Every structure is written in C-alpha cells, then in structure tokens.
Amino acid sequence: MLTLASYVSTLALFGWTTLPTPAAPATTVAVVDPAPISLLPETEEERNERMRWWRESRFGMFIHWGLYAIPAGEWNGKNVSGAGEWIINTAQIKTADYQPLIKQFNPVKFDAKRWVEIAKNAGMRYIVITSKHHEGFGLWDSALTEWDIASTPFKRDVLKELADACQAEGIRLCFYHSIMDWTHPDYLPRRSWDPRPDVKADFGRYREFMKGQLKELLSGTYGDIGVLWFDGEWESTWTHEFGVELDDYVRSLKKDIIINNRVDVGRDGMVGFSKEPKFRGDFGTPEQQIPATGAPGMDWETCMTMNDTWGFHKNDHNWKSNETLIRMVSDIASKGGNFLLNVGPTAEGEIPPQSVERLAAIGAWMKTNGEAIYATDASPFASLTWGRATAKRVAGGTKIFLHVWEWPKDGKLVVPGLLNTVKSAQVLGASEAAAFESHGGNVVVTLPASAPDAIATVVALEIEGSPNIIGPVRLKPAREVFVNAVQLGAEPMPQGIVVRFTTDGSEPTKDSKELTAVALRNTTTVNARAFLGDEPVGETTVRTYERLTPWSNFLERQAENTMPRRAIVEGEFNSVAELRAKLPDTAEWPIDRKIAFETPKSPKDNFGIGFRGLLRVPYEGLWSFRLGSDDGSTLLIDRKIVVDNDGLHSYRELEGYAPLTRGLHLIEVFMFERTGQEGLKLQWSGSNGQWAPVLPGDLLQLSESKR
Ligand code: FHN
Numbered sequence: 001m002l003t004l005a006s007y008v009s010t011l012a013l014f015g016w017t018t019l020p021t022p023a024a025p026a027t028t029v030a031v032v033d034p035a036p037i038s039l040l041p042e043t044e045e046e047r048n049e050r051m052r053w054w055r056e057s058r059f060g061m062f063i064h065w066g067l068y069a070i071p072a073g074e075w076n077g078k079n080v081s082g083a084g085e086w087i088i089n090t091a092q093i094k095t096a097d098y099q100p101l102i103k104q105f106n107p108v109k110f111d112a113k114r115w116v117e118i119a120k121n122a123g124m125r126y127i128v129i130t131s132k133h134h135e136g137f138g139l140w141d142s143a144l145t146e147w148d149i150a151s152t153p154f155k156r157d158v159l160k161e162l163a164d165a166c167q168a169e170g171i172r173l174c175f176y177h178s179i180m181d182w183t184h185p186d187y188l189p190r191r192s193w194d195p196r197p198d199v200k201a202d203f204g205r206y207r208e209f210m211k212g213q214l215k216e217l218l219s220g221t222y223g224d225i226g227v228l229w230f231d232g233e234w235e236s237t238w239t240h241e242f243g244v245e246l247d248d249y250v251r252s253l254k255k256d257i258i259i260n261n262r263v264d265v266g267r268d269g270m271v272g273f274s275k276e277p278k279f280r281g282d283f284g285t286p287e288q289q290i291p292a293t294g295a296p297g298m299d300w301e302t303c304m305t306m307n308d309t310w311g312f313h314k315n316d317h318n319w320k321s322n323e324t325l326i327r328m329v330s331d332i333a334s335k336g337g338n339f340l341l342n343v344g345p346t347a348e349g350e351i352p353p354q355s356v357e358r359l360a361a362i363g364a365w366m367k368t369n370g371e372a373i374y375a376t377d378a379s380p381f382a383s384l385t386w387g388r389a390t391a392k393r394v395a396g397g398t399k400i401f402l403h404v405w406e407w408p409k410d411g412k413l414v415v416p417g418l419l420n421t422v423k424s425a426q427v428l429g430a431s432e433a434a435a436f437e438s439h440g441g442n443v444v445v446t447l448p449a450s451a452p453d454a455i456a457t458v459v460a461l462e463i464e465g466s467p468n469i470i471g472p473v474r475l476k477p478a479r480e481v482f483v484n485a486v487q488l489g490a491e492p493m494p495q496g497i498v499v500r501f502t503t504d505g506s507e508p509t510k511d512s513k514e515l516t517a518v519a520l521r522n523t524t525t526v527n528a529r530a531f532l533g534d535e536p537v538g539e540t541t542v543r544t545y546e547r548l549t550p551w552s553n554f555l556e557r558q559a560e561n562t563m564p565r566r567a568i569v570e571g572e573f574n575s576v577a578e579l580r581a582k583l584p585d586t587a588e589w590p591i592d593r594k595i596a597f598e599t600p601k602s603p604k605d606n607f608g609i610g611f612r613g614l615l616r617v618p619y620e621g622l623w624s625f626r627l628g629s630d631d632g633s634t635l636l637i638d639r640k641i642v643v644d645n646d647g648l649h650s651y652r653e654l655e656g657y658a659p660l661t662r663g664l665h666l667i668e669v670f671m672f673e674r675t676g677q678e679g680l681k682l683q684w685s686g687s688n689g690q691w692a693p694v695l696p697g698d699l700l701q702l703s704e705s706k707r
Contacts, residue, residue: 050256051282051299053172054226056375057125058333059366062176062303062342063115064310065158066133067101069347073313084311084344085133088182092193095183102137105152110349112158112165118343118351119171122359123366125374126172128229128340131159131217133176133311136183140222144212147183163222172226175217177210179246179262180232184209188237192605192675203237211249218253225254229285230263234650234677240265240279247280258282260301269630269650273300283338290328294335294378301338304328306355312344319354322361323455329362329373330403330456334388336378365453368429372401372458380467382474385539386413387456391467397423398467402459407451413459415443417470417530417538420463428458436461441470441530441537473499473515473528473541481546483622483659485521488545493530497537501528510534523547550620551638553663564613564699565589572606573672576634576646579608580670586612595696597669597682608672609680614700615667617660621687628653628681633671635682651679664700 042050068085075091083090088098119127132138138148140159149158159175166173181187182194186206190198218225228250233243243264250259259282261267266279272286273295284300291300306325307316325341332339341362343355366373376390380400387405391398397420404413418441425434425445435446443461451457474491490499500512503520508529515528529540567589573579583589589612597611615637617623627635627643630651635643643656658665671680683691 051258054126054258054283054338055299057172058338058373058376059122059124059329060126060128060174060301060338060340061119061122061124062310062340063127063129063345064133064176064312064342065130065139065345066135066311067098067105067137068133068135068311069107069345070101070104072311072347073309073315079315081315082309082313084309084313084316085130085135086311088135089191092191094194095196098135098183102147102151103153105149105347106154107158107345107347107349108154110154110156110158110161110345112161113168115162115345115351116165116169116171118356118359120169122363123370123373124171124341124359126174126226127162127166128174128176128227129159129162131175131177132181132213134178134180134182134232136178136181136187138213140217142213142216144209144216159217159222167223173223174227174229174258175222175225176229176231177214177217178232179210179230179238180235181206181210189235207242207246211246214250215253218250218257225257227258227260228263229260233262233265233267236677238265243280260285269652271652272302273298286337290332291335291337294337296336296378298336299338300336301340302328302332303340303342305342305344306358310342310344312346312352317354319358322358325358326362326365326455327405329366330388330405333373333376333390334379334403365455368453369401369403369456369458372403372428372460376401380469381416382471384416393466394462397462397464400461400463400467401428402445402461403456404447404451404459405456407454407457408447411447411449413445413447414539415445415461416472417441418443418461418463419468419470419532419537420465423462423464424460425462426460427452428460429453434459439535441532441535470494470497470530470532470537472539473530475526475528475541475543479622479657480543481548481622481657481659482520483548483550483620485519486545488515488518488520488526490515490528497530497532499528500531501526503527507540508536510536520545521547548622548659550659550661551640551665553617553661554614554638554666563591564593564595564696564701565611566592566595567610568600568607569609570603570607572674573608573632574648574674576632576670576672579610579672582608583610583670586610593696593701595699597680597694599671599673599678599680604678605673605675608670611667611669613667614664615694616698616700617662617665619686620660620662622657623660624655624657624685624691626653626655626681626683626685626691627669628679629671630677630679631671631673633669633680636666636668638666639668648674651677653681667694667699 064085068087071087073080073084080087080091141150141157142148163173186201188201188203247263261274261281261284264280266274268275270287273284286302290302306320307318309316329339343351345351372390376392379389380391381389388403390401422436422443425436427434437444476489499515500508501515502508502512503524503526505525508527523546525544527540527542530537567583569582571582625635625642627633627645629645631648632646634646637658642658643654645654682694684694685691
C-alpha cells in the first residue's frame with residue numbers, strides 16, 4: 001500500500017519536495033531557455049560535414065547501464081526472462097519497490113579507462129551510453145532530481161569519468177536518453193500496475209524536466225557530445241510536435257550534434273527507418289536486425305546485443321559467435337550502415353567477460369581489415385555469392401574491398417560484371433600482391449589455397465575510375481509463383497548489354513535466345529545471363545517460376561454460418577494461439593455486417609480480436625495480402641496461414657499471397673494487443689498490383705445468402 005509519506009519520499013527522489021498544491025498552476029521543475037528559434041535548414045554540404053565523423057566511424061559501442069544491473073534479470077528470487085533493463089515492466093515492479101535499489105548501486109569495479117580501452121581495442125570509434133534509460137535513473141549528478149548517481153553509495157559522476165577517458169583516447173562520447181520514463185511523477189502514461197495517482201502529473205512539466213537534463217548533458221561538462229540517441233518515443237503521449245520541438249531544442253544547444261530518428265514519432269518499428277521525410281532525425285535505427293539491402297542516400301545504424309538483452313541479465317547466455325559478429329561488421333558496412341554493438345555492464349561496473357572476449361576478436365580482425373570498414377561506401381555490387389564488398393574513392397580511381405566469407409575452392413575468386421581496368425590486387429595483411437586477370441566482364445583474382453582468415457578475408461582491388469559494374473540480371477516478376485500464366489522479362493540493362501536465357505536448366509551461351517518477353521505456362525527454371533557482344537558478363541541468374549493450383553472456393557452451402565463475424569476478448573496474450581484458445585466457438589461470434597479490420601475503440605490494452613467471413617474474390621489469380629499490426633496478428637484464407645505477423649512487436653506490416661479461384665473464400669484474421677500503441681490494417685491486391693483495404697463490401701453479407 002502506498003502511503004502519503006512514502007509517496008512524498010518517492011517524489012523527493014524525482015526532484016519533488018512536496019506534493020504539488022492542486023490549486024497552483026503547473027510549475028516547471030527546471031527553468032530552461034525559452035522555445036528555441038527553428039534552425040535554418042542546413043545545406044547538403046553542411047550536413048555532410050556534420051555527419052562526416054559518424055559516417056567514417058562505422059562502428060561504435062552501445063552501453064546499457066543503470067540500477068537494473070542490480071537485479072540483473074531476477075526479481076523476488078525468480079528469473080524474469082528477456083528483462084535486463086525492462087525488469088520494471090516485465091516484473092511489474094511498483095516505483096516504491098524499485099526505489100530502494102538506488103541505495104544499493106555501488107559499482108566499485110567501474111573503471112572508465114578500462115571500458116574505453118576495450119572499445120578502442122575492438123576498433124570502435126564512438127560510445128553511446130544510457131545517460132537515462134526508461135527507469136529514469138541518471139548516471140550523472142543532475143541538479144534537477146535526486147534520482148541519479150549522486151544519491152547512490154557510489155556518488156561518482158560516471159558520465160564525467162567516461163567523458164574524460166574518451167577524450168584521452170579520441171573516442172567520441174554520445175548519450176542514449178529515454179523519452180519514456182517509468183518513474184518520474186509527471187511522465188504519462190503510468191504503467192497499469194503503478195498505484196501512484198496521476199491526477200497531478202503534468203506532461204508539459206516532464207518535457208521541461210527532460211530538456212533541463214539534456215541541457216546539463218550538453219553543457220560541455222561531458223565534452224563534445226557526438227550523438228543524442230533518443231529512445232522510448234513510441235508511447236501515445238509523445239507526438240510529432242513534441243519531437244520537432246525537442247529536436248530543435250537540442251540543436252539549439254549544440255548545432256553540430258547528430259540526433260537519431262527516435263526523437264520523433266516517424267520510426268517504422270524495429271525496421272528503424274522513418275516512414276516519411278517530415279519526421280526528424282539524422283539517421284535510421286534498425287534494431288536487432290540488418291536491412292536486407294543497403295539504403296542508398298540514407299544514414300542508418302543497426303544496434304545489436306551480443307546475447308539477447310541490452311541491460312546485464314545474469315541468466316542470458318545466448319552469446320553470438322565471433323564469426324557472426326565479425327560478419328555483421330562486414331555486412332553492415334557493405335550496406336553503408338553503422339554498427340552499434342551493445343555491452344551491458346554488471347552492477348559491479350564490469351563489462352561481462354563474454355563481451356570482452358568477442359570484442360577482442362573483432363578488434364583483431366579490425367586491426368588487419370579496418371581500412372575496409374572505416375570511411376567506406378556501400379558495395380558497388382548488387383550482390384555477391386561469396387561475401388560482401390565495400391568501396392573507397394582514392395586518387396585516380398577506387399579501392400574496392402572484397403570481403404571473402406566463402407573461400408573459392410579452386411583459389412579463383414570471380415568478381416562478376418566489373419568492367420573497369422584493375423590496377424592491383426592485394427590480400428589485406430599479406431606481404432605480396434595477388435595475380436588477377438579480366439575475362440570479358442569478370443575479373444578473376446588468384447588467391448592462396450586456404451583463407452588467411454576463415455571468417456572474412458579482405459582482398460583490396462584498385463581500379464581506374466568509378467566502378468562500372470554489370471549487375472546480375474533481375475528477372476520480372478520478382479515473385480516466383482503464378483496462376484495460369486506469367487509474362488517473364490528482365491529489368492533494363494546498360495547500353496550494349498543483352499540478356500540471354502534458357503529454360504532447360506543449361507547455362508546461357510552467346511547463341512541462346514535473347515530475353516525480351518516470354519509467357520510461361522508451366523513451372524519453369526530460367527537461367528539468364530548478361531552478354532557484352534559474345535562475352536558473358538556477371539553471374540548467371542537462376543530462378544524457378546512455379547505454377548500454383550488455385551485454392552477452390554468455399555462451398556456455398558456453408559455460407560450460412562460464415563457471415564461476417566467479430567469477437568473481442570480481454571486478456572494478456574503473447575501469441576495468436578493463446579488468443580484463439582480463449583475465443584469462443586465461431587458460431588457464438590456476433591455477426592458484424594459493417595466488419596472493419598481495425599482495432600476496437602475499447603479496450604485499449606490487453607485484448608484480442610477475431611474476424612471471420614467469406615471473401616468475394618472477383619477473379620482467379622495470385623492475390624497478395626498485407627497485414628499490419630501491433631502487437632501480433634495472423635491472416636488465414638481457407639484455413640491456411642497467408643500472413644504470419646504473430647508475436648509481441650511494435651507496428652509492422654508483412655505480406656503474403658494466395659492463389660485463389662473466383663468466388664468465396666473463408667477469411668480469418670486474429671490480432672492481439674498488450675499495452676502501448678496498437679494498430680491493425682489489412683489490404684489486398686490482385687494482378688493490377690494496386691493495394692486496397694479489405695472492406696465490408698468485399699465480404700458476403702447475410703442478406704445475400706437468403707436468396
Ligand atoms: O526499450 C528499449 C530497450 O530497452 C533498448 O534500449 C533498445 C535499444 O535500442 N531500445 C528500446 C527497445 O526498442
């Protein structure tokens with residue numbers, strides 16, 4: 001039970017000394033500058049100059065450290081899976097029960113110089129540390145609250161010591177700062193289990209508090225801060241307007257700072273890129289994932305844990321291998337991104353040995369191959385079967401770094417479609433140059449029998465001019481299944497290049513037919529290759545286009561019990577299976593003739609919903625479906641899963657397809673929402689490729705079945 005006394009003492013920890021007098025207007029906790037002037041848009045050159053150090057760095061250390069390192073994934077003696085820094089939320093800990101941790105935080109083994117040494121030896125050029133995570137606890141001595149390091153037995157200003165160590169070693173210090181704050185009395189919304197009254201909470205006052213703390217962090221005390229890495233922007237109380245204001249405010253404090261796209265609300269979930277240019281942020285933030293392809297013209301940074309949790313979790317032993325991590329460095333750089341690799345120090349102040357070992361292995365690789373990562377551009381190749389590539393402009397031409405993951409058994413590395421004149425070839429770390437020759441549009445490099453580095457050996461090719469590469473043939477359509485027939489083609493190729501193909505599995509030759517447009521009516525394997533005159537160029541593209549038998553339509557006689565129905569149940573679901581187990585039998589679902597595949601007006605949290613009906617398919621063909629949801633959802637057609645978007649996640653859209661005859665097909669959608677933002681969207685498209693929402697009018701209605 002939270003008494004008034006304990007509530008007041010809790011408030012004291014968050015910068016409040018007395019309960020706010022109800023009558024008084026909301027007073028600001030911290031006095032900050034008046035709203036900053038909006039900054040003039042910078043020129044491309046100014047932006048490139050501001051981003052330069054960050055782009056050239058390519059590799060940084062993420063540090064998640066706070067009071068949560070004390071429980072380290074356990075609470076009341078029980079393991080709380082997946083919850084390092086999220087333990088307040090996952091174990092539903094009341095603020096008053098979490099607050100005593102501040103008197104236990106005493107990381108006597110904390111050594112900023114050691115942390116910076118580990119980062120630098122790993123080849124990391126910057127460090128992003130959680131100045132404040134969602135728990136609200138500050139790792140520095142803030143004048144605006146007692147809920148910070150100064151109130152712990154440790155007392156020392158961790159961020160200041162880290163700033164000095166970074167300064168000494170030429171490592172750029174950056175701050176992760178959470179907008180969401182689970183303990184500050186003015187932050188809203190409250191957690192559902194949090195008994196603290198929110199009637200006096202003032203979100204405007206919270207925003208001023210946050211700006212006041214950011215002003216402290218950017219005051220110069222902590223040096224020349226490189227990046228403000230915002231997070232926790234996804235809750236309903238944070239808006240685009242607030243994001244713009246905060247972005248402007250921070251830039252008014254430090255004009256050259258770099259800010260990620262989580263300052264605003266435009267981020268596309270864990271995919272991490274902003275949905276529209278209007279949303280603020282200098283770079284996208286894919287989380288725990290690497291984009292499948294590069295994002296030309298976009299700045300982005302993948303953040304990744306080494307095991308499964310950001311904050312230290314004593315029971316999380318799922319460590320990624322050295323090979324996985326080194327190839328991530330290579331893969332991300334080859335796509336033009338930065339890699340922010342996380343460590344979660346213990347409550348004693350040490351980086352876990354498993355992290356230290358992996359970082360040392362990465363550092364050894366970077367020592368030999370760092371020039372293939374730092375200040376490089378994305379690969380000039382669309383794809384490479386044996387590894388990745390990066391590139392760097394040099395005097396008189398380009399240096400292309402070939403990151404060879406799969407060593408050629410015959411020692412001959414084929415570099416496909418490279419038309420440039422090659423000036424030299426060199427295995428990084430080797431003493432002598434490598435031999436090479438050009439065959440038409442391919443360069444072949446002769447390599448040692450075995451790879452100097454089995455994880456990734458880099459071969460540096462120096463070429464004249466900018467890369468002129470004939471990429472692999474891109475066949476159309478991209479989707480390799482069809483109903484009845486499909487028109488096969490190829491994306492346009494550079495002037496003078498023709499595409500030749502076979503459909504008998506053989507390798508195309510200079511005498512093979514030219515691919516212009518050809519109809520396929522059966523499952524066919526297509527081999528296609530580019531030719532420069534009689535010379536094959538680049539690698540052969542092999543695709544199998546599969547003819548599908550359309551699913552027959554739902555038998556009419558069953559139409560009676562498949563009218564549009566919708567059922568909502570309350571509960572805390574973690575999967576669609578859990579939801580389906582709780583839903584009543586479909587015959588009991590209320591008929592809903594205005595069925596709309598969207599979330600209900602209420603409840604807002606902890607509910608599941610089922611939709612069911614007969615979809616009227618206007619013509620036979622391959623139908624695509626796009627299902628978006630927060631949290632999980634599944635789409636079934638004729639009882640087959642077409643889109644599986646299940647699980648606890650922020651809003652995301654996935655696609656699938658179904659070969660359907662003309663007529664009625666059973667459609668079922670299941671979706672559940674835990675807490676926070678929610679969303680549901682269902683679209684479909686036929687042969688015209690135009691997406692449209694699935695509407696009530698697309699489903700068979702009760703009145704029609706009476707005829
Ligand atoms: O909720 C946080 C999480 O604790 C962690 O900080 C990651 C790292 O970027 N960001 C949020 C989850 O998306």
